[in-house]
Amino acid sequence: MKAKVIVMPKRSILDPQGVAVRDAMRHHGLPGAQSARVGKMIELEVDGATEAQLHEIARDLLSNPVVEDYELVVEK
């Protein structure tokens, strides 16, 4: 099974990387840059796992629920 896990900082958490990227966009000639948020994407290839197990991995290992949200996209 192939899957992607997208991990993003929670909206309520200040994302200093995102702020730096937004500011760089403004310096680069996009004064209208309102916000940028930096997360990560993890591609997985797993044999013999259920979607529930992948959710568990995404929640317990790939993201930290205190500060991040994840989205699991399973490729059928």
Add this chain to the structure above:
Amino acid sequence: MKAAVIRFPGSNCDQDCHLVLKEFGFATDFVWHKEDSVAGYDLIVLPGGFSYGDYLRCGAIARFSPVMKSVIEQAKRGVLVMGICNGFQILCESGLLPGALIRNRDLHFICEHVRLRVENTGNPFLSAAKVGQVLNVPIAHGEGSYTADAATLASLNAEGRVLVRYCDVNGKTGDAANPNGALENIAGICNAGRNVFGLMPHPERACDARLGSTDGRVFFQSIMATLGKAQAA
């Protein structure tokens, strides 16, 4: 008195911790992260460094090291556990302490001496200090900004579990004395049982006058005194 310093691939403050603990009279062992037991110690130290290269998140992979199961077991039995810097991050990732450490407010890796205000002495790690005492201890981290949800923060405050906060030389907290953007200047917290303590600053680097400060000694003096009392009882 027996202490264990856990070594993960990428730990780099393990030698400093070992040296200081030995100086304080602990029979100190290094314990490799692949060991499955860390039983029989009075104190377990998770040292600073970059375990697993900080891959994924700081401390995220170390948390799944074989030895961590045993560390969690020992912590639940009441053994003293102290996580310094990366060790603090690992304690948060493993759920032994609440909250998380995120990227510093200004994105920089900060390596400098800061001041810490002692907030609570009713615990094994600061029993020899005075509330309000200002300590000179260095920090060295890129991801040290403590964060937690409002409910967690409220219980930490209400239960006196914030043990040290960043402050200025006069002991005043606030934004100007906050190196990394940590919530309410929090530099170190303990668990509800008060036997697990995590902090971003490095007391083991402030135990020798040649390194610029000996203020870190009070943490180890406190631990020694607490364990001494427990053994005598």
